[in-house]
Amino acid sequence: MAQKIIRTIGVLTSGGDAPGMNAAIRAVVRSGLGKGLKVRGIRKGYQGLLNEEIIDLSARDVSDTIQRGGTILQTARCEEMRTEEGQQMAAAICKKYGIDGLVVIGGDGSFAGAQKLAHLGVNTIGIPGTIDLDIACTEYTIGFDTAVNTAMEAIDKVRDTSTSHERCSIIEVMGRDAGYLALWCGIANGAERILMPEEHDYDEAAIVADIQECRKRGKKNYIIINAEGIGDSINMAKRIEEATGMETRATIIGHMQRGGSPTCKDRVYASIMGAMAVDLLMEGKSNRVVGYRHGEYVDFDINEALSMKKTIPQYQYDVAKALAL
């Protein structure tokens, strides 16, 4: 098949935002322009594409953005894109604006949209952007490093007051379907317990018994990291306080984990992935997703990437438990 010559590319961010997305957008824009392409920014994800919220981007439009959280293109979730009609319309709009190649920064859902567009003739490349780290084909996703550091710092602060008052603290971190943020905070903050959506049937009676045992041994606080997917932190705190007699407070860190200036790692990895996405388009590739594995930047077929499964590494979870003596 003859390779399609790419003259104009588009870039959009989709799904939940993540710190470092701006670094990726900036890299797509500047490396695209540097290779003689025209670059168009699509606002508000697939919804913005369907609404034709499309702007030309110059190198100056992405000045002063690498250090900013959020996404300058904004993001959205879009039900219409899940329908065949919506997908056809999105592909037709890409054609109308001359967009031969589209870089989609988001998670698995966003990649599913990119896959549909690729089948409709728009060359697409996905870049993993989510604070949840829940994309199977890659060990790195844009935003996780910043989010986990934000959460870690917040948990350190809660621990200080928890120790002063000899309390149990339940700290809820993000992750509706994935426990990576919880696991990493659990290890980094030395938590006694980590509750993750992957283990819905956690044993609250065992936690109560452990708290009582720890109290007997003179422990001055008890930290439980609870992922959003388990949730219910406020009621859990009431139940635990009642059962143990230890004052218990719940803190829900919430969306502050999704904002803030990206870490060095998020800026650098996102920049390289953005540039790589443009290179792949220039090579005539489509329906691919960029990833980072075994110390290297790699790319996968989206179909293959979406069929991969990711699970919490049992060894890491065991270590977290072993260190919580």
Ligand code: ADP
């Ligand atoms: P993420 O990209 O972070 O996984 P979502 O799952 O919310 O976030 O997906 C983001 C958007 O991608 C959705 O709002 C929708 O527009 C699009 N999308 C999700 N799944 C599909 C699908 N199966 N087909 C087409 N588009 C999809």
Ligand code: F6P
């Ligand atoms: O971006 C991922 C994530 O933050 C999940 O951890 C969380 O469950 C979800 O998005 C919440 O998204 P929102 O509140 O924007 O719907």
